[in-house]
Amino acid sequence: MDKATRTRPTGAARSPAKAPGRPRSDATRQSVLRAAFELLTEGGLARFTIEGVAARSGVARTTIYRWWPKKGALAMEGFLEATAPEIRFPKTTSAVADMKAQLRLCAKLLRGRAGRIICGVIVEGQTDPETIAAFIEGYLQPRRREARAILQRGIDSGEMRPDLDMSALLSALYSPMHLRLLLGEPIDDAWVDSLADTVLQGCLATPTAPAQVRTAAPPRSA
Amino acid sequence: MDKATRTRPTGAARSPAKAPGRPRSDATRQSVLRAAFELLTEGGLARFTIEGVAARSGVARTTIYRWWPKKGALAMEGFLEATAPEIRFPKTTSAVADMKAQLRLCAKLLRGRAGRIICGVIVEGQTDPETIAAFIEGYLQPRRREARAILQRGIDSGEMRPDLDMSALLSALYSPMHLRLLLGEPIDDAWVDSLADTVLQGCLATPTAPAQVRTAAPPRSA
Amino acid sequence: MDKATRTRPTGAARSPAKAPGRPRSDATRQSVLRAAFELLTEGGLARFTIEGVAARSGVARTTIYRWWPKKGALAMEGFLEATAPEIRFPKTTSAVADMKAQLRLCAKLLRGRAGRIICGVIVEGQTDPETIAAFIEGYLQPRRREARAILQRGIDSGEMRPDLDMSALLSALYSPMHLRLLLGEPIDDAWVDSLADTVLQGCLATPTAPAQVRTAAPPRSA
Amino acid sequence: MDKATRTRPTGAARSPAKAPGRPRSDATRQSVLRAAFELLTEGGLARFTIEGVAARSGVARTTIYRWWPKKGALAMEGFLEATAPEIRFPKTTSAVADMKAQLRLCAKLLRGRAGRIICGVIVEGQTDPETIAAFIEGYLQPRRREARAILQRGIDSGEMRPDLDMSALLSALYSPMHLRLLLGEPIDDAWVDSLADTVLQGCLATPTAPAQVRTAAPPRSA
DNA sequence: TCTTAAACGAGACGGTACGTCGGGTCTTGTG
DNA sequence: CACAAGACCCGACGTACCGTCTCGTTTAAGA
Numbered sequence: 001m002d003k004a005t006r007t008r009p010t011g012a013a014r015s016p017a018k019a020p021g022r023p024r025s026d027a028t029r030q031s032v033l034r035a036a037f038e039l040l041t042e043g044g045l046a047r048f049t050i051e052g053v054a055a056r057s058g059v060a061r062t063t064i065y066r067w068w069p070k071k072g073a074l075a076m077e078g079f080l081e082a083t084a085p086e087i088r089f090p091k092t093t094s095a096v097a098d099m100k101a102q103l104r105l106c107a108k109l110l111r112g113r114a115g116r117i118i119c120g121v122i123v124e125g126q127t128d129p130e131t132i133a134a135f136i137e138g139y140l141q142p143r144r145r146e147a148r149a150i151l152q153r154g155i156d157s158g159e160m161r162p163d164l165d166m167s168a169l170l171s172a173l174y175s176p177m178h179l180r181l182l183l184g185e186p187i188d189d190a191w192v193d194s195l196a197d198t199v200l201q202g203c204l205a206t207p208t209a210p211a212q213v214r215t216a217a218p219p220r221s222a
Numbered sequence: 223m224d225k226a227t228r229t230r231p232t233g234a235a236r237s238p239a240k241a242p243g244r245p246r247s248d249a250t251r252q253s254v255l256r257a258a259f260e261l262l263t264e265g266g267l268a269r270f271t272i273e274g275v276a277a278r279s280g281v282a283r284t285t286i287y288r289w290w291p292k293k294g295a296l297a298m299e300g301f302l303e304a305t306a307p308e309i310r311f312p313k314t315t316s317a318v319a320d321m322k323a324q325l326r327l328c329a330k331l332l333r334g335r336a337g338r339i340i341c342g343v344i345v346e347g348q349t350d351p352e353t354i355a356a357f358i359e360g361y362l363q364p365r366r367r368e369a370r371a372i373l374q375r376g377i378d379s380g381e382m383r384p385d386l387d388m389s390a391l392l393s394a395l396y397s398p399m400h401l402r403l404l405l406g407e408p409i410d411d412a413w414v415d416s417l418a419d420t421v422l423q424g425c426l427a428t429p430t431a432p433a434q435v436r437t438a439a440p441p442r443s444a
Numbered sequence: 445m446d447k448a449t450r451t452r453p454t455g456a457a458r459s460p461a462k463a464p465g466r467p468r469s470d471a472t473r474q475s476v477l478r479a480a481f482e483l484l485t486e487g488g489l490a491r492f493t494i495e496g497v498a499a500r501s502g503v504a505r506t507t508i509y510r511w512w513p514k515k516g517a518l519a520m521e522g523f524l525e526a527t528a529p530e531i532r533f534p535k536t537t538s539a540v541a542d543m544k545a546q547l548r549l550c551a552k553l554l555r556g557r558a559g560r561i562i563c564g565v566i567v568e569g570q571t572d573p574e575t576i577a578a579f580i581e582g583y584l585q586p587r588r589r590e591a592r593a594i595l596q597r598g599i600d601s602g603e604m605r606p607d608l609d610m611s612a613l614l615s616a617l618y619s620p621m622h623l624r625l626l627l628g629e630p631i632d633d634a635w636v637d638s639l640a641d642t643v644l645q646g647c648l649a650t651p652t653a654p655a656q657v658r659t660a661a662p663p664r665s666a
Numbered sequence: 667m668d669k670a671t672r673t674r675p676t677g678a679a680r681s682p683a684k685a686p687g688r689p690r691s692d693a694t695r696q697s698v699l700r701a702a703f704e705l706l707t708e709g710g711l712a713r714f715t716i717e718g719v720a721a722r723s724g725v726a727r728t729t730i731y732r733w734w735p736k737k738g739a740l741a742m743e744g745f746l747e748a749t750a751p752e753i754r755f756p757k758t759t760s761a762v763a764d765m766k767a768q769l770r771l772c773a774k775l776l777r778g779r780a781g782r783i784i785c786g787v788i789v790e791g792q793t794d795p796e797t798i799a800a801f802i803e804g805y806l807q808p809r810r811r812e813a814r815a816i817l818q819r820g821i822d823s824g825e826m827r828p829d830l831d832m833s834a835l836l837s838a839l840y841s842p843m844h845l846r847l848l849l850g851e852p853i854d855d856a857w858v859d860s861l862a863d864t865v866l867q868g869c870l871a872t873p874t875a876p877a878q879v880r881t882a883a884p885p886r887s888a
Numbered sequence: 889t890c891t892t893a894a895a896c897g898a899g900a901c902g903g904t905a906c907g908t909c910g911g912g913t914c915t916t917g918t919g
Numbered sequence: 920c921a922c923a924a925g926a927c928c929c930g931a932c933g934t935a936c937c938g939t940c941t942c943g944t945t946t947a948a949g950a
Contacts (some may be wrong), residue, residue: 021925022915028927045348051905060928065907086427122404123345126267132406168398168413168420175401176393182344182404184354198390202424243894244946248895273936282897287938465899470899489792495931504902509933566848567789570711576850612842612857612864619845620837626788626848628798635834642834646868652937687920688919694922717910726923884915 024067031057032064036078041113045120048075072124072131079117080138083109095154096204100196102147103173107192110181119182144170161205172199246289253279254286258300263335267342270297294346294353301339302360305331317376318426324369329414332403341404342393366392383427389392394421468511475501476508480522485557489564492519500640516568516575523561524582527553540648544640545619546591551636554625563626588614605649616643692734697723698730698857702744707779711786714741729878738797739789746804749775762870766862769839770812773858776847785848810836827871838865 031084035057040048050071054061068074092098110118118139147170156159176195177187257279260397262270272293276283314320332340340361349353369392376382398417399409479501484492494515498505512518536542554562562583569576591614598604622638623633700724706714716737720727734740747840758764776784784805791798813836820826842861 018917019925020917022917022927024926025915049905050907061906062908062929063927066926069907119348124347125406126341126345126404129406134404165416165420168417171398171401171417172394172421175398176390179397180393181398182348183358184347184351189935194387195390195393198387198424199394199421200424202420202422241894242892242948244896245948246895247946271936272938282895282899283938284898284940285896288895333922448884459749463899464897464943466901468900493931494933502902505932506903506934507901510900513933563792569850570785570789570848573850576843580849609860609864612861615842615845615861616838616865620834620841621843623837623841625801626792628791628795638831639834639837642831643865643868646864655920685920688922690921715910716912724923726925727912728914728924729922732921737911 016185028057028059028063029067030081032059032067032074033078033081035059036074037082037113037117040075040078040117042118045123048095048120050074070124070128070131072121072128073134074130075117075120075124076134076138077112080122081101083114087168091150093157095150095157096196096200097205098150098153099147100193101174102143102150103177103192103196104189106143106174107177107187107189110177110187115181118178122182143174145171158202158205164203169199169203239305241289250281251275251289252262254289255300256302257281258296259304259335259339260284262297262300262339263304264344265375266338267345270359290345292350292352292353294343295356297339297342297346298353298356298360301336301343303340305336306418313372315379317372317379317381318418318422319377320372321369321395321422322415324365325399325414325418326388328365328396329399329409332399332409337403340400344404362396365396369395380427382425389412391421391425464552470630472501472503472507473511474525476503476511476518477522477525479503480518481526481557481561484519484522484561484564488560489567492564494518512574514568514575516565516572517578519561519564519568520575520578520582523558523565527561533595535597537601539594539601539603540640540644542594543591543617543644544637545620546587546594547621547636547640548633550587550618551631551633553619554621554631559625562622584618585603591617602649604647608647613643648650675777678832690799694723694729695733696747698725698733698740698746699747701725702740703748703783706741706786710765710782711789714786716740736794736797738787738794741790742797742800742804743781743784744786745780749780749783759823761823761825762814762862762866763815764816764819765839765866766859768809768816769843769858769862770842770855773843773853773855776843776853781847784844788848799817801862809840813839824871826869830837830869835865835869 032053035053036048039052039056048071050061053059053074054064056139057064064074068077090101090103110114118135121131121135125135126210148166151160151166155162155164173196177192180187181217243336255273257275258270261274261278270293272283272286275281275296276286279286286296292298312323314323331337343353343357347357368387373382373386373388373391377384377386395418399414400407469624476497479497483496483500487496492515494505494508497503497518498508501508508518512521534545536545553559562579564582565575565579569579592610595604595608595610595613598605599608617640621636624631670708698719701719702714705718714737716727716730719725719740720730723730730740734743755769758767775781784801787797787801791801814832817826817830817832817835819832821828839862843858846853
């Protein structure tokens with residue numbers, strides 16, 4: 001497809017040199033993405049309309065269609081553009097603690113403006129598989145990779161069981177807050193913590209009483 | 223408004239006697255619900271349109287608007303009408319086994335036509351809180367109540383820890399499959415089982431090695 | 445076709461009684477036609493746009509499309525609505541005089557606002573045969589019928605040759621002014637007169653010198 | 667603008683020598699004209715689009731705009747390029763016969779591909795006076811000049827009246843077929859002949875019964 | 889049996905957004 | 920310079936649904 005030619009954001013266009021014709025305006029691209037992000041944030045989904053984005057961004061409707069033939073793609077790209085670098089968290093010696101920290105960060109993200117956008121992306125994705133793919137690829141996977149690394153560190157240090165089913169575990173930890181988001185239920189840190197405790201309590205190398213999980217110290221010795 | 227007067231399905235119309243004028247036609251109601259269900263099932267969301275429902279059911283658009291002012295309400299009611307009595311499962315002596323059985327049943331439901339509708343309901347719910355409420359109330363809660371009962375039996379029998387955070391646990395068990403549904407990922411029984419094992423392994427009264435969880439016999443003796 | 449059902453203007457709807465549903469609003473119809481006529485008159489063709497008509501008339505675009513799926517039909521109907529009763533002329537004893545009188549009236553019409561609309565209709569008709577048909581049927585034919593009657597009177601009174609090729613004659617008399625209209629050339633009465641003289645001079649029962657045609661008295665006696 | 671500088675086709679570029687920069691490509695010009703002619707011929711007006719011409723000719727849209735700022739100009743030039751030398755007809759001793767011959771030739775032209783283009787030109791001309799001017803200048807005038815010459819020969823030879831109103835006569839002879847063209851009505855030779863007979867019967871020096879016009883021999887002697 | 893009041897079918901209507909087409913202008917090249 | 924390529928803005932197109940609004944016609948239950 002010529003999609004690779006046109007959608008520049010992905011990857012490094014290894015053909016650095018010429019593309020014939022007038023080059024794509026980056027100012028245009030950004031103002032569209034910003035407008036999309038804002039509309040999604042403010043009016044959430046109902047107000048998120050190509051027409052609206054065009055109006056607010058001052059970009060012609062046709063231009064928007066040229067680059068984002070699907071609304072979902074636009075939402076997703078606007079989302080990534082605006083929130084990509086937000087998730088960073090400190091690493092401690094305890095995998096459980098790290099895990100919880102990341103979960104809390106993610107929860108915070110969902111509580112904020114990004115939450116509305118994720119809902120929008122998922123909704124759009126119901127009609128368009130590519131949007132879902134972009135969502136999984138661009139948002140879920142990175143988070144999962146990071147989480148996987150944390151758990152691996154836990155295993156390596158002996159804090160966590162070595163026979164963890166990571167995939168299942170990650171689902172159990174991350175899905176609930178996304179579903180709550182979609183259902184409009186609050187996602188506060190206390191709830192996240194208790195979920196983490198409940199799920200992680202069976203994953204420690206040294207089984208403990210649930211109360212102890214909460215303080216989850218790196219296991220013995222050290 | 224006198225919605226209570228008009229929306230009959232909810233609750234027992236305690237005024238059993240008179241309503242002046244022509245009574246509501248049940249045939250009409252049912253053919254609308256059936257049409258809605260079918261459209262949602264076939265075309266999923268994109269095809270689910272008041273106009274379409276009217277056309278297929280042969281009911282006037284106005285009539286539909288009279289009884290279901292929100293599309294989500296229509297979807298939800300059509301869903302319940304068609305799938306309400308589907309979830310039944312045998313009870314064994316093992317809470318873990320029962321839990322897994324119910325999860326598998328639920329997964330089967332989501333794999334089927336009902337899955338598409340649930341997506342539809344959630345999507346509509348993004349715009350309309352009442353739809354979400356009806357979804358939680360009419361679909362999620364019953365399932366949760368049942369699951370709670372199972373877990374309680376497990377606690378009573380000594381199979382499960384008495385200090386379970388049931389709410390968190392249920393989220394961990396049920397959310398992942400709903401999210402997978404929304405993301406278009408497959409929900410097979412094996413995946414459901416491994417999720418259940420992972421989550422439940424920390425909930426047993428007698429901590430076990432993960433492998434053992436799978437066979438999870440009732441702890442006998444005690 | 446159900447066109448007969450929908451397009452009311454033609455003939456007397458002999459089914460006087462019921463049509464189900466909300467009846468068509470005549471106010472709407474008229475304000476659309478008026479707007480169309482005005483736009484065509486003012487901006488002539490370039491400004492004549494469904495969008496423009498909708499804006500000026502205050503009628504929804506969809507409503508316009510419902511009743512006039514072709515722009516030409518709208519133009520034509522607006523034209524007839526506004527100018528139908530305009531062509532009336534006195535009858536004298538001389539067929540030649542009557543003919544010239546009608547030609548002058550027609551020329552006056554073309555010089556006025558109606559002229560622009562006729563151009564519009566013909567232009568639209570290039571894309572849509574129905575528009576052309578409506579134009580011929582609704583505008584040209586009536587004029588031709590009237591002219592035929594005049595000529596017939598001339599023949600009956602002995603003023604004109606009995607072997608006239610009426611069809612050809614009418615073309616020769618009427619086409620030039622329409623073509624001039626389309627070419628933006630002026631259509632003044634003197635020009636019309638000289639055309640009539642030139643064409644009619646060969647049609648008299650008593651051939652005359654061209655100068656005499658102008659005064660063309662009924663040949664009396666015989 | 668320096669249109670005079672740019673539009674070369676008209677007149678002899680009296681600066682015979684060099685113009686700075688790359689010279690205009692004649693191949694380009696011709697392939698544009700050809701494409702325009704073809705499109706106009708095939709799809710007639712609806713398909714005749716700058717974009718389409720660019721696509722078919724393989725010439726960049728900008729280049730087309732540079733040389734033919736109006737669509738009508740393009741149509742007209744393409745038309746002349748393709749059909750200019752087509753109208754030639756033999757001269758006989760009878761002006762009436764010559765006239766009819768030329769009319770038939772013209773009718774044939776209109777029946778063919780050129781007819782569609784003339785319609786296109788006239789349509790475009792409704793928006794742009796220059797196109798109309800070019801049409802009159804480039805197509806109508808030459809034909810009229812030729813016809814005028816024929817009639818003059820007729821007068822000189824005594825076949826036709828000396829007091830003819832040539833301008834009116836030409837209108838009466840030529841307009842009808844052009845109008846028929848625009849109205850989509852057929853223009854067959856028989857029709858053309860009967861029109862000519864009707865119009866010309868009053869123009870002969872020796873008035874005749876209509877039947878005689880048809881054989882219209884040069885009057886004198888015999 | 890005859891009101892009477894609501895349910896119901898039909899469809900016009902004003903809207904909003906859609907996705908597309910074409911028209912022009914501009915901004916980059918390259919020849 | 921001419922030309923190719925193509926991004927961009929713009930206006931209009933015709934369509935799909937939406938939700939509201941008039942109508943006329945059932946259809947029971949209460950007078």
